[in-house]
Amino acid sequence: MDNQSVLVIEAGRAEGHYWKDLWRYRELFYFLAWRDILVRYKQTVIGLAWALIRPFLTMVVFVVVFGKLAKLPSEGVPYPILVFAALLPWQFFANAFTEAGNSLISNANMISKVYFPRLVVPTSAVIVSFVDFLISGIILVGLMLWYGFAPDWRIFTLPLFIFIAFAAAMGAGLWTAALNVKYRDFRYIIPFVVQFGLYVSPVGFSSTIVPEQWRLLYSINPMVGVIDGFRWAILGGTTKLYWPGFMFSLFLVLVMLVTGIIYFRKTEKTFADVI
Amino acid sequence: MSPVIAVENLSKKYIIGHKKQERYTALRDVLANGAKRFTYKLTHPLAGPQNDSEHEEFWALKNVSFDIQQGDRVGIIGRNGAGKSTLLKILSRITEPTSGRVSIKGRVASLLEVGTGFHPELTGRENIFLNGAILGMRKVEIKKNFDEIVAFAEVDRFLDTPVKRYSSGMYVRLAFAVAAHLDPEILIVDEVLAVGDAQFQKKCLGKMEEVGKEGRTVLFVSHNMAMISNLCQKGIFLEGGKISLQGEASQAIQKYYQSANEKSEVHNRGIGSEAVELLSVELVGLSGALETTIHDKLTIRMKYKIKKAIDARCVPNFHFFAPDGSYIFVSVANEISKLPPGVYQADCRVPGGLLNEGTYFVGVAITSYFDSGTYDVEFFDRNALMFNIIDPMDARSNRYGYAGPVPGVLRPKLDWQISRRDE
Numbered sequence: 001m002d003n004q005s006v007l008v009i010e011a012g013r014a015e016g017h018y019w020k021d022l023w024r025y026r027e028l029f030y031f032l033a034w035r036d037i038l039v040r041y042k043q044t045v046i047g048l049a050w051a052l053i054r055p056f057l058t059m060v061v062f063v064v065v066f067g068k069l070a071k072l073p074s075e076g077v078p079y080p081i082l083v084f085a086a087l088l089p090w091q092f093f094a095n096a097f098t099e100a101g102n103s104l105i106s107n108a109n110m111i112s113k114v115y116f117p118r119l120v121v122p123t124s125a126v127i128v129s130f131v132d133f134l135i136s137g138i139i140l141v142g143l144m145l146w147y148g149f150a151p152d153w154r155i156f157t158l159p160l161f162i163f164i165a166f167a168a169a170m171g172a173g174l175w176t177a178a179l180n181v182k183y184r185d186f187r188y189i190i191p192f193v194v195q196f197g198l199y200v201s202p203v204g205f206s207s208t209i210v211p212e213q214w215r216l217l218y219s220i221n222p223m224v225g226v227i228d229g230f231r232w233a234i235l236g237g238t239t240k241l242y243w244p245g246f247m248f249s250l251f252l253v254l255v256m257l258v259t260g261i262i263y264f265r266k267t268e269k270t271f272a273d274v275i
Numbered sequence: 276m277s278p279v280i281a282v283e284n285l286s287k288k289y290i291i292g293h294k295k296q297e298r299y300t301a302l303r304d305v306l307a308n309g310a311k312r313f314t315y316k317l318t319h320p321l322a323g324p325q326n327d328s329e330h331e332e333f334w335a336l337k338n339v340s341f342d343i344q345q346g347d348r349v350g351i352i353g354r355n356g357a358g359k360s361t362l363l364k365i366l367s368r369i370t371e372p373t374s375g376r377v378s379i380k381g382r383v384a385s386l387l388e389v390g391t392g393f394h395p396e397l398t399g400r401e402n403i404f405l406n407g408a409i410l411g412m413r414k415v416e417i418k419k420n421f422d423e424i425v426a427f428a429e430v431d432r433f434l435d436t437p438v439k440r441y442s443s444g445m446y447v448r449l450a451f452a453v454a455a456h457l458d459p460e461i462l463i464v465d466e467v468l469a470v471g472d473a474q475f476q477k478k479c480l481g482k483m484e485e486v487g488k489e490g491r492t493v494l495f496v497s498h499n500m501a502m503i504s505n506l507c508q509k510g511i512f513l514e515g516g517k518i519s520l521q522g523e524a525s526q527a528i529q530k531y532y533q534s535a536n537e538k539s540e541v542h543n544r545g546i547g548s549e550a551v552e553l554l555s556v557e558l559v560g561l562s563g564a565l566e567t568t569i570h571d572k573l574t575i576r577m578k579y580k581i582k583k584a585i586d587a588r589c590v591p592n593f594h595f596f597a598p599d600g601s602y603i604f605v606s607v608a609n610e611i612s613k614l615p616p617g618v619y620q621a622d623c624r625v626p627g628g629l630l631n632e633g634t635y636f637v638g639v640a641i642t643s644y645f646d647s648g649t650y651d652v653e654f655f656d657r658n659a660l661m662f663n664i665i666d667p668m669d670a671r672s673n674r675y676g677y678a679g680p681v682p683g684v685l686r687p688k689l690d691w692q693i694s695r696r697d698e
Contacts, residue, residue, distance in 0.1 A: 031408035115368040
């Protein structure tokens with residue numbers, strides 16, 4: 001017994017064992033994500049098919065509105081593929097951000113009764129959205145087969161952009177999750193941001209239609225960089241990446257992630273008291 | 276040997292708002308208050324900071340220090356709001372202390388609520404894994420203990436049924452079973468066994484006792500003094516966020532009842548229904564030690580108020596429990612008729628020469644019996660009173676010099692006739 005590690009609880013103690021604990025609870029990431037996925041499609045008739053139907057219909061609407069009615073340029077690829085290459089990361093971000101932002105509130109009971117590193121909760125929410133992301137990826141593969149579209153070598157850089165999308169969702173999600181615990185206003189801010197973001201991000205159209213002098217400013221929205229990166233990797237060929245804008249977005253994503261983790265860690269200790 | 280849990284000067288402060296009920300703040304208020312403070316500063320440039328009268332500090336725990344040795348089974352008792360739950364929350368790392376220090380050796384499992392993280396839509400099987408993971412078990416551990424958990428919970432037939440279709444008893448059984456198989460070095464249990472039927476409570480207590488016997492440490496919070504006295508050897512009595520007594524469980528329990536009696540013989544705890552309310556309970560004429568002898572009679576007095584006319588007979592009944600929580604008997608008042616609203620006093624005299632030496636717990640209740648044959652329990656306070664019976668070992672004790680314990684809960688004085696019959 002005596003050689004056991006001693007746990008010390010003190011006010012404001014910077015816990016060195018936090019990250020070790022996070023590792024010890026690594027299976028909880030999986031279990032919480034597993035729970036949410038399992039629960040989501042219980043008592044539904046078509047089950048997992050919902051993960052395909054929603055993005056597919058959104059894509060159809062965007063193609064009709066932006067491609068057919070507004071006749072926006074398609075960078076030489078079929079418009080549905082152009083849209084879907086952006087819809088994938090956008091929906092991933094939107095879902096992950098929403099779920100992560102609300103995750104602490106919806107697990108309030110657990111938080112006030114059991115100890116575990118709280119970082120597990122929003123992270124699992126992001127993982128759940130990532131599973132959806134992978135499932136809706138099937139649609140993209142289907143579209144590519146349908147149009148006989150073959151990606152080039154750039155497709156192998158896709159994991160890098162997925163990682164950036166992940167970081168963006170985590171960063172934004174951690175901020176809102178932590179703020180939501182204290183200020184429930186974020187419950188209303190989240191859907192607004194998601195709705196608003198869909199229009200200001202280049203999902204239904206290519207970001208090349210934004211005038212050159214505004215593109216750096218446009219990249220303040222970190223999802224612009226992520227979406228452009230996805231298109232660059234998936235569409236290949238003539239698609240160009242606007243590097244200054246991309247680097248700027250990437251920088252913002254990293255800042256958001258790091259500050260998000262710091263803020264979350266700082267407020268985490270009081271979650272049980274205020275939730 | 277150094278203690279497994281060492282607590283030094285532990286304090287926890289909460290800020291309680293008087294203005295509104297929500298525990299969380301709305302951004303709106305933060306901004307509004309900020310603006311208010313700013314305008315105040317502009318208009319009163321020389322005044323000091325505004326006094327924040329809307330918020331008040333509340334110390335849920337204040338300078339609490341104690342040590343717990345390995346293998347101790349410690350009961351933590353106190354009235355509502357004495358800081359028991361806060362203490363457990365700090366020890367289980369759910370919340371952080373405001374000041375002070377705790378050091379804990381070994382793996383802690385805390386069960387502050389039964390079935391935390393259970394998802395109603397998931398099946399029993401799925402919930403075992405989920406709940407286990409939330410409590411900090413590895414998947415392999417859960418798998419290893421799976422059969423045992425199922426057997427303990429007695430839910431094997433319903434393993435693949437969503438728990439939302441479980442009866443509350445099954446739900447609690449399953450939840451406790453998962454937690455009980457955590458194999459922690461230190462087990463922290465809040466009042467969770469109040470739910471579930473008597474048989475299951477017994478099973479849980481047995482499990483906890485087993486855990487204690489294996490050299491592990493158990494911290495147990497309960498309002499049920501009989502359970503505490505049965506399960507724990509050590510006790511901590513908290514009062515108003517401070518430790519009032521730390522020692523043997525029996526001492527702490529005694530203190531608990533004494534503090535209730537000292538404050539006023541009338542300890543209204545707001546127990547009651549719309550129709551009938553418990554005003555006070557009292558052991559008439561008993562000193563602070565709550566002790567009487569096996570020979571003396573004892574009067575238990577309950578004052579209650581019938582608040583409105585009800586078409587039923589409101590019958591007081593007293594329940595006597597042994598320290599292990601088992602029932603000894605129930606005594607129901609006789610010849611009660613329908614009573615008009617008013618304050619009443621029920622005296623129940625327990626004769627001398629009935630109970631054995633030991634500690635007894637009394638629960639008080641009022642049941643109203645309707646003419647239709649149905650009844651309502653107006654209130655039932657299971658921990659209303661405690662008393663000790665001692666044997667003065669005088670001639671009346673019929674000990675004839677024997678000084679050891681006499682077995683049994685009862686030791687009634689019965690009629691004996693000895694007559695000579697040698698013919």
